[in-house]
Amino acid sequence: MCESPIMATPNDxxxxxxxxxxxxxxxxxxxxxxxxxxxxxxxxxxPVPITTVIPAVYSAICGLGxxxxxxAVWVLASASASRRTVxxxxxxxxxxxxxxxxxxxxxxxxxxxxxxxxxxxxxxxKVCGAVLHLNLYASIFFITCMxxxxxLAIVRPLRSQSARYPKRARLTCILVWVLxxxxxxPNLYLRDTYFVEAxxxxxxxxxxxxHTWYLTLASMKITLAFLLPLxxxxxxxxxxxxxxxxxxxxxxxxxxxxxxxMLSFKSLESRESRSKxxxxxxxxxxxxxxxxxxxxxxxxxxxxxxxxxxxxAFFICWFPFHCVTxxxxxxxxxxxxxxxVNWTIHNLTPVTLCLGFSNxxxxxxxxxxxxxxxxxxxxxxxxxxxxxxxxxGEDHSQKRGSxxxxxxxxxxxxxxxxxxxxxxxxxxT
Numbered sequence: 001m002c003e004s005p006i007m008a009t010p011n012d013x014x015x016x017x018x019x020x021x022x023x024x025x026x027x028x029x030x031x032x033x034x035x036x037x038x039x040x041x042x043x044x045x046x047p048v049p050i051t052t053v054i055p056a057v058y059s060a061i062c063g064l065g066x067x068x069x070x071x072a073v074w075v076l077a078s079a080s081a082s083r084r085t086v087x088x089x090x091x092x093x094x095x096x097x098x099x100x101x102x103x104x105x106x107x108x109x110x111x112x113x114x115x116x117x118x119x120x121x122x123x124x125x126k127v128c129g130a131v132l133h134l135n136l137y138a139s140i141f142f143i144t145c146m147x148x149x150x151x152l153a154i155v156r157p158l159r160s161q162s163a164r165y166p167k168r169a170r171l172t173c174i175l176v177w178v179l180x181x182x183x184x185x186p187n188l189y190l191r192d193t194y195f196v197e198a199x200x201x202x203x204x205x206x207x208x209x210x211h212t213w214y215l216t217l218a219s220m221k222i223t224l225a226f227l228l229p230l231x232x233x234x235x236x237x238x239x240x241x242x243x244x245x246x247x248x249x250x251x252x253x254x255x256x257x258x259x260x261x262m263l264s265f266k267s268l269e270s271r272e273s274r275s276k277x278x279x280x281x282x283x284x285x286x287x288x289x290x291x292x293x294x295x296x297x298x299x300x301x302x303x304x305x306x307x308x309x310x311x312x313a314f315f316i317c318w319f320p321f322h323c324v325t326x327x328x329x330x331x332x333x334x335x336x337x338x339x340x341v342n343w344t345i346h347n348l349t350p351v352t353l354c355l356g357f358s359n360x361x362x363x364x365x366x367x368x369x370x371x372x373x374x375x376x377x378x379x380x381x382x383x384x385x386x387x388x389x390x391x392x393g394e395d396h397s398q399k400r401g402s403x404x405x406x407x408x409x410x411x412x413x414x415x416x417x418x419x420x421x422x423x424x425x426x427x428x429t
Contacts, residue, residue, distance in 0.1 A: 042050060048347040057354045062102050065361030069099040072364040086149050089169040092365055094142040095309055098360035101135035104128045111204065118204035122193050125204035129191040133184035136225055139360065141176045144229045145316065151236040155243045186217055218329050226322045228290035233314060237307045310366055317359035321352035
């Protein structure tokens with residue numbers, strides 16, 4: 001285990017962001033003595049009000065993200081068997097992963113607001129930490145799978161028909177969940193509650209057995225949860241963008257003398273839909289713009305903006321956090337050490353983590369709600385639910401009216417019987 005505990009003052013709550021951000025590893029309770037001593041903090045740099053800013057941001061992300069992902073899960077799970085495509089299978093699992101994580105955010109918001117005091121028990125500490133890491137890997141893996149599926153569906157629709165089956169997509173999802181669980185297992189094992197005497201709180205954090213553990217897990221997080229997925233996603237969507245632009249150019253230059261090798265996007269999509277109509281790819285975000293004809297004008301512009309927004313959202317949300325994590329790795333190896341480095345790690349790690357968490361709320365908007373087809377299905381489900389509730393209310397009103405009518409009739413009969421009883425019979429005069 002570690003050899004020297006971190007010494008903190010009650011006012012230096014940002015110290016809990018060292019080595020990795022809360023709640024990913026809230027604090028490295030002990031630090032290896034082989035690490036170079038860190039420089040003094042910048043005294044003239046104001047600290048970020050962690051105990052007020054982070055809970056507010058977490059609450060907003062939890063509220064908006066939970067509603068968006070719940071609606072997406074509702075629409076995707078209620079789809080008929082013919083509409084359970086490969087893209088929708090990946091999207092459903094992505095929304096479930098994000099929703100599971102977002103439901104744990106209120107506990108972390110309370111944790112921050114109470115100055116890193118964990119009051120939910122040791123089991124909840126381990127479970128919430130594991131769920132957070134599970135989502136960190138699973139969501140990015142599913143986004144990568146969706147990017148590869150869109151590449152196959154748009155760029156290589158004919159060659160990918162034999163591989164793009166919903167059954168294989170479900171098996172891929174199982175594999176993704178297994179890999180995400182394996183990547184988050186070390187966090188479940190190392191995370192625990194620790195009493196920090198300097199602050200007088202019971203913190204939920206990670207105690208690394210040695211410095212090698214920290215370097216290994218931090219490197220794995222940067223590589224598997226950011227660099228490799230970003231490379232795959234960028235390659236897929238770059239190819240999609242080039243294909244759409246080239247296909248539109250070919251569509252404008254089409255003529256009757258066009259050789260068979262110069263197939264347009266329309267002909268490729270039409271051939272795929274004729275051969276396997278029940279398995280035709282219908283990515284949520286792109287379905288509104290690709291309906292069996294070459295994309296031109298605003299249609300092409302909308303698809304290209306959707307493609308660019310997916311990559312940009314992923315990069316903007318997670319790049320700052322992984323930069324700060326990499327900076328922390330350099331600091332723990334003694335390669336950089338200054339007051340601005342300490343200030344950045346202590347104050348910007350939780351802020352950049354909030355930005356990364358916001359990707360869970362953005363995902364359903366990017367992949368589903370901007371698609372006309374998805375919005376139409378959501379509107380149909382809402383209308384059906386409203387009609388069901390309205391019919392139930394009318395039926396309930398009719399039952400109440402019928403009961404009131406019967407009760408009123410029964411009351412009138414009782415009144416008539418009483419009147420007859422009160423009338424004395426008159427005899428002959």
